[in-house]
Amino acid sequence: MSSALTGSAADVEARAADWLMRQRDCGEWSEDDQKAFDAWLAESPAHLIAHARLYSAWSYADRLAAMRPSVVEARAGTRVLPALFGVAAALCIAVFIVAALFGGSFFHPDEKTYVTSTGGHQFVALADGSHIELNTDTSLRVAMQAGRRTVWLDRGEAYFQIKHDAAHPFVVMTGDRRITDLGTEFLIRRETDHVEVALISGRAWFDAANGRARAPSMLLAPGDDVISTEKTAILTRKSSRDLADRLSWRQGVLVFNRTALSEVAAEFNRYNHRKLVIADQSAARITIGGTFEANNVAAFADVVKDDIALHVEKHADEIVISR
Amino acid sequence: MSEKTDPINESAHATCADGTIAWFVREILPLEAALTQYLHHNWRNKSEIPDLRQDIYVRVYEAARREIPERAKAFLFATARNLMINYIRDESVVPIEAVADLDALAIAVDAPGPDRSVMARDTLRRLQLALNRLPRRCREAVLLRKVDGLSICEIALRMGIAEKTVKCHLTDGMRALADILYAEQPDFRGTP
Secondary structure (H helix, E strand, O other), rough: OOHHHHOOHHHHHHHHHHHHOOOOHOOOOOOOHHHHHHHHHHHHHHHHHHHHHHHHHHOOOOHHHHHHOOOOEEEOEEEEEEOHHHHHHHHHHHHHHHHHOOOOOHHHHOOOOOOOOOOEEEEEEEOOOOOOEOOOOOOEEEEEOOEEEEEEEEEEEEEEEEOOOOOOOOEEEOOOOOEEEEEEEEEEOOOOOOEEEEEEEEEEEEEEEEOOOOOOOEEEEEEEEEEOOOOEEEEEEEOHHHHHHHHHHHHHHHEEEEEEEHHHHHHHHOOOOEEEOOOHHHHHOEEEEEEEOOOHHHHHHHHHHOOOEEEEEEEOEEEEEOO | OOOOOOOHOOOOOOOOOOOOHHHHHHHHHHHHHHHHHHHHHHOOOOHHHHHHHHHHHHHHHHHHHOOOOHHHHHHHHHHHHHOOHHHHHHHHHOOOOHHHHHHHHHHHHOOOOOOHHHHHHHHHHHHHHHEEEEOHHHHHHHHHHHOOOOOOHHHHHHHOOOOHHHHHHHHHHHHHHHHHHHHOOOOOOOOO
């Protein structure tokens, strides 16, 4: 082969990569460097082609930067991303109608279902070394197939610690959203009208389930928290403390920090059959902070009664709080 | 996020003023997957394929510098075929069937296959799959560089490794991305 003239393709490519790195990524490029580089290019068209090939692929990867929208600290650090395009949304709906008609298990005979009841907490260890923790009132399905690992979060909230394996992508589907792990620890909470994904470590892709070309796609970094409704996605940055608070249910506790009582009640009600009811608006707006056992709503009611001096009425199936 | 244009084909080559290399990047590189497959079908010693491809590229480029071929795909495959025949003749140890196979496959080249339009349609997904397949530390370095825009020094601090190692990760990542984006057929293994 004529490679004797130009060097082996692998050597030429290694050299081209080295030049490109110094040129594009090292931040120092002198006139002498340019001269030496020009001389190397002029030695052989093979050098020129190898450089052009790597250059175009490496420039192409610059697109990644555009995939992760910068967080504008305008209003409460949030930014509304573009709505789903109509066509993509219509396709999602079509896919879901088909899925609903036939049922998930029709397509995935090997899947296993895990369900927790109200107040439940389940630890699932997968054969690949990954693990999942289900929070209260949660239902998810796991399918370990030859080529990939797929989880469907049908209801509730779960924490994922994924063992990355490039040959077997780990994908979590929740409604029409998809999270693809790139070596990741994350939390997903599914509500009727939205999905929340918080990334604790590593990286993950977040996009529409059938997302080929037109659906918004985001690359999440640690601390990113996306709340996605049917038409919008709001990205915020969370501190590591906020994230730890979000995961406190894994230790069986709830952490509040200047949280409105109405929100606190809603949170407790996810974990308990005995519901908290805030009877009047002025009480609902009071904010509280602290750490409480998720399953001990009576203890929380006592604190409210003693420390905030609100009126508390305990019944068998509910606890009513008012001014 | 519009997908109307294909950034692979758009990226002008900064260091070279002549239009031939721009033509090459735009017309020839997107055919690399098809070419690589063709070479795999027809060349016995697989380890020689990168060198063979390099030689084909050099010939195509040099011819294009004299005159840009009208039909890039046909020209690329004709060059590949001629070069293989030359090498087979030089070695004069390969049985005649090899050349016969070559002719049959050369005809199939005219059939429509994956090309630029396929790449353009699925660029993001392909990039996603490509990244997913990089080794973990290499991928992290590429992401810190390309997404977070960190310098090599900052990446070294963040990952707790030497700058030299960061550079290795980045050059490895660069080469692997080029191979996955160009040399491999688009597939959608990551798409449920």
